[in-house]
Amino acid sequence: MYRKEVVQQLQPWVSLDTEQLYGLIEVPKDESHGDLAFPCFTLAKTLRKAPQVIAQELAEKVNGQLLPLFEKAVPVGGYLNFFIKRSEGVRDILSAIQKQGDSYGNTEAGKGKTVAIDLSSPNIAKPFSMGHLRSTVIGNAISNILESQGYKVVRINHLGDWGTQFGKLIVAYRMWGQQLDLEDEPIKKLLDLYVRFHEEAEKHPELDEQARAAFKALEDGREEEVALWKRFIEISLAEFKAIYKKLGVEFDAYSGESFYNDKMDAVVEELERKHLLEKSQGADVVDLSAYNMPPCLIRKSDGATLYATRDLAAALYRHREYHADKLLYVVGGEQKLHFQQVFKVLELMGYEWAKECTHIAFGMMRFEGKKMSTRKGQVVLLEEVLTKAVDLARQIIEEKNPNLPDKEQVAEAVGVGAIIFNDLKNNRLHDIDFHWEEALNFDGETGPYVQYTYARLSSLLRKGNYDPSHARMPEDLSAVTGDTEWSLVKWLGRFENVLDRASEQYDPSLVAKYVIDICQLFNRYYNTTRILEGEAEEIAQKLTLVACTRTVIGKCLHLLGLKSLEMI
Numbered sequence: 001m002y003r004k005e006v007v008q009q010l011q012p013w014v015s016l017d018t019e020q021l022y023g024l025i026e027v028p029k030d031e032s033h034g035d036l037a038f039p040c041f042t043l044a045k046t047l048r049k050a051p052q053v054i055a056q057e058l059a060e061k062v063n064g065q066l067l068p069l070f071e072k073a074v075p076v077g078g079y080l081n082f083f084i085k086r087s088e089g090v091r092d093i094l095s096a097i098q099k100q101g102d103s104y105g106n107t108e109a110g111k112g113k114t115v116a117i118d119l120s121s122p123n124i125a126k127p128f129s130m131g132h133l134r135s136t137v138i139g140n141a142i143s144n145i146l147e148s149q150g151y152k153v154v155r156i157n158h159l160g161d162w163g164t165q166f167g168k169l170i171v172a173y174r175m176w177g178q179q180l181d182l183e184d185e186p187i188k189k190l191l192d193l194y195v196r197f198h199e200e201a202e203k204h205p206e207l208d209e210q211a212r213a214a215f216k217a218l219e220d221g222r223e224e225e226v227a228l229w230k231r232f233i234e235i236s237l238a239e240f241k242a243i244y245k246k247l248g249v250e251f252d253a254y255s256g257e258s259f260y261n262d263k264m265d266a267v268v269e270e271l272e273r274k275h276l277l278e279k280s281q282g283a284d285v286v287d288l289s290a291y292n293m294p295p296c297l298i299r300k301s302d303g304a305t306l307y308a309t310r311d312l313a314a315a316l317y318r319h320r321e322y323h324a325d326k327l328l329y330v331v332g333g334e335q336k337l338h339f340q341q342v343f344k345v346l347e348l349m350g351y352e353w354a355k356e357c358t359h360i361a362f363g364m365m366r367f368e369g370k371k372m373s374t375r376k377g378q379v380v381l382l383e384e385v386l387t388k389a390v391d392l393a394r395q396i397i398e399e400k401n402p403n404l405p406d407k408e409q410v411a412e413a414v415g416v417g418a419i420i421f422n423d424l425k426n427n428r429l430h431d432i433d434f435h436w437e438e439a440l441n442f443d444g445e446t447g448p449y450v451q452y453t454y455a456r457l458s459s460l461l462r463k464g465n466y467d468p469s470h471a472r473m474p475e476d477l478s479a480v481t482g483d484t485e486w487s488l489v490k491w492l493g494r495f496e497n498v499l500d501r502a503s504e505q506y507d508p509s510l511v512a513k514y515v516i517d518i519c520q521l522f523n524r525y526y527n528t529t530r531i532l533e534g535e536a537e538e539i540a541q542k543l544t545l546v547a548c549t550r551t552v553i554g555k556c557l558h559l560l561g562l563k564s565l566e567m568i
């Protein structure tokens with residue numbers, strides 16, 4: 001709102017269009033310099049004048065007819081800095097939050113548009129790795145953020161439920177798995193079988209041959225193999241679903257790779273019809289050398305289709321069945337080339353919408369300094385990570401607040417929240433190093449810190465008998481217009497802008513960093529103000545600020561996929 005006003009204010013005087021102007025406006029680093037700043041350096045080039053001079057001249061013009069929201073515009077260096085009228089600013093921002101509640105910050109930018117997002121997508125019979133955790137939590141947060149911008153979001157789990165690994169698993173199961181109780185910890189047991197298969201196959205290469213045969217039998221639909229495969233999927237899925245439940249993530253569709261088994265011929269035919277297929281060493285490929293990429297493998301010499309073929313079928317399906325305007329893929333950075341190839345092939349097939357396909361990549365997660373490798377079972381299982389996080393959270397709660405009601409639920413929410421937040425607070429493209437102490441610290445930039453601040457706000461409201469659902473805006477707000485309060489309120493006012501950027505850039509870390517800022521600003525206020533003391537009317541003003549802050553923090557927690565707790 002304020003940015004728009006600044007744009008309006010400047011528009012008559014400068015030769016930039018609204019869009020450009022809007023993009024240039026900044027928040028001054030030093031708050032005493034103003035609330036919003038317009039840098040004059042871009043204009044300096046076209047006008048061939050010093051930016052200081054332009055700032056000076058603009059200040060004279062603008063101050064002559066200030067819009068009602070502003071108090072003054074002051075030139076500082078090459079910037080023109082705007083001061084918002086504080087009492088109006090506080091009233092406008094707090095009223096907007098109070099009125100809009102949980103929909104504060106939402107826009108209709110994506111109204112009428114559908115996004116199909118591919119997230120999590122773990123491989124059955126291989127461990128649910130930290131990479132898949134990243135995909136799950138980043139994908140879920142992006143989905144929530146897009147929903148807040150009015151998009152309809154279809155969350156799809158592209159399970160790795162097909163491929164040669166099932167041949168290996170069938171063989172391994174027949175040899176060593178018959179007496180295992182697969183109902184209990186199936187993923188771990190399937191992983192053990194998988195690892196054992198690889199160890200034994202090094203000594204007995206004929207096992208690989210058997211695995212190929214078993215997979216062939218599966219592809220041909222032989223009853224026995226199909227039944228085993230189905231069982232593996234079913235029990236793994238049950239376990240995955242338990243993890244998703246813990247993480248609070250839901251999907252609209254579990255359509256794994258096998259879902260496209262009967263949709264692949266059509267893709268191959270279409271590629272043929274469009275003269276895109278070429279033979280290369282017996283295989284069918286799409287040549288992409290003109291685009292500096294290796295060929296995209298579509299069909300092996302034995303007729304088997306590949307990962308890319310399935311992704312082509314899946315993209316066509318999603319576009320057609322969900323009427324998706326955008327197709328997003330939240331998958332680790334190591335698959336960059338794969339998606340570049342798939343999107344290029346779609347484009348060559350003549351699909352205009354290929355340019356609406358985006359690979360949302362992310363970096364690697366190291367664990368206490370260690371890189372993880374799936375081979376040999378050197379892998380941290382997500383299940384274990386979550387259990388340990390909840391154990392640690394329980395321990396901390398036991399020390400800090402042993403009489404807390406619902407301790408178990410709180411420990412669960414805090415432990416899981418720590419893991420999720422730790423992942424989301426970093427720019428998604430960065431590699432991250434996970435450290436237990438860091439993630440569960442109640443004072444650091446962590447999930448527990450945000451949840452704890454939220455609980456503190458709730459407790460203030462309870463103690464002050466403030467009921468947010470029957471809130472009204474106090475006549476006078478002078479008790480909450482000091483510098484500390486204004487810093488906080490102004491930041492609350494930026495929420496829409498943060499969500500806008502987070503959805504444009506598909507980057508939840510902007511929301512995570514923002515909510516940390518809000519918590520820090522609030523705690524600074526809390527540490528210097530006795531909120532529940534003073535005249536009733538004054539307390540009401542302060543609690544209004546508390547309630548609005550709580551609304552925004554709660555919304556951020558929700559968008560990031562963490563639980564809000566009333567008490568910790």
Ligand code: ARG
Nearest residue numbers: 118121122123158160311331
């Ligand atoms: N299952 C794959 C893996 O773990 C990720 C699948 C990502 N989605 C896709 N449509 N390719 O590597």
